[in-house]
Amino acid sequence: MAIQRIVLYYAFTPLADPEAVRLWQRSLLERWNLRGRIIISKDGINGTVGGDLADVKKYVKATREYPPFKKMDIKWSEGAREDFPRISVKVRDEIVTFGAPGELEVDENGVVGGGTHLRPEELHELVDAKKKEGTQVHFFDGRNAFEAQIGKFKDAIVPDVETTRDFVAELDSGKYDHLKDQPIVTYCTGGIRCEVLSALMVKRGFQEVYQMQGGIVRYGEKYGDAGLWEGSLYVFDKRMHTQFSHDALTIGECVGCHKPTNKFENCSNPSCRNLRLFCEDCAKDETLRTCPDCKADAA
Numbered sequence: 001m002a003i004q005r006i007v008l009y010y011a012f013t014p015l016a017d018p019e020a021v022r023l024w025q026r027s028l029l030e031r032w033n034l035r036g037r038i039i040i041s042k043d044g045i046n047g048t049v050g051g052d053l054a055d056v057k058k059y060v061k062a063t064r065e066y067p068p069f070k071k072m073d074i075k076w077s078e079g080a081r082e083d084f085p086r087i088s089v090k091v092r093d094e095i096v097t098f099g100a101p102g103e104l105e106v107d108e109n110g111v112v113g114g115g116t117h118l119r120p121e122e123l124h125e126l127v128d129a130k131k132k133e134g135t136q137v138h139f140f141d142g143r144n145a146f147e148a149q150i151g152k153f154k155d156a157i158v159p160d161v162e163t164t165r166d167f168v169a170e171l172d173s174g175k176y177d178h179l180k181d182q183p184i185v186t187y188c189t190g191g192i193r194c195e196v197l198s199a200l201m202v203k204r205g206f207q208e209v210y211q212m213q214g215g216i217v218r219y220g221e222k223y224g225d226a227g228l229w230e231g232s233l234y235v236f237d238k239r240m241h242t243q244f245s246h247d248a249l250t251i252g253e254c255v256g257c258h259k260p261t262n263k264f265e266n267c268s269n270p271s272c273r274n275l276r277l278f279c280e281d282c283a284k285d286e287t288l289r290t291c292p293d294c295k296a297d298a299a
Contacts, residue, residue: 006050006079010192011072012110026089035084046095051081083237099165115198115209120222142188142197150252150262151231191215220244232262256282267291
């Protein structure tokens with residue numbers, strides 16, 4: 001049986017004809033029997049694709065042959081074609097939906113005015129240098145809050161957001177204004193959400209903003225569970241989560257019995273998309289798996 005893998009990538013670059021790119025990308029996936037989710041906008045591309053390793057490599061090579069995508073950051077992960085239900089290639093206003101397309105500036109070099117990119121080893125150097133100065137580096141989670149329930153950087157700030165669209169209002173609320181003169185490192189799964197988030201923060205007066213280059217995935221490749229990350233990484237496919245080593249902590253807690261778990265389960269209502277953490281035993285109880293919203297609607 002052929003080895004399968006998943007590839008994650010993004011590129012912020014001006015695209016004159018997103019619809020033409022969409023048709024081309026779909027044809028590549030169909031040619032090599034791949035599946036995945038790809039979002040395209042006038043500002044670039046964001047994708048996660050799975051299939052036979054040899055075919056995914058052909059797809060990556062073909063995509064990078066398009067000049068705007070030549071320097072695209074590529075990250076590999078365990079997984080397979082079957083982790084995606086279908087091929088989904090769409091054109092949208094934003095490749096990451098912050099609900100602020102008018103604020104983002106992109107040129108051939110990427111996002112304009114974002115945070116300073118840090119490789120994993122540079123992150124450690126920054127933390128050590130600031131510690132010697134008596135200054136704390138604040139990790140700022142750029143994901144939806146539920147993702148941080150199973151994994152995050154130690155002592156990270158986890159904004160109260162259900163969707164990426166909530167970040168603009170969260171930043172404008174003033175609750176983080178006391179951090180505007182302090183070092184902040186934004187992080188997210190693969191780095192793409194932080195490209196936009198860090199730029200939004202800089203525009204709002206945050207003076208020392210950094211972003212994790214390649215996101216949690218790249219950091220985990222470098223340090224596994226022997227660094228500043230703790231727990232599991234939530235992913236948006238059938239795997240639901242992944243870990244960097246057998247030493248990963250389980251920081252999530254079952255909503256039923258409070259035992260440690262890193263497994264999200266859907267609400268027992270098939271039409272509901274709410275995810276909550278359950279241990280294996282509690283997940284078998286469909287009444288328990290019914291989320292509070294659905295219970296309230298049924299009352």
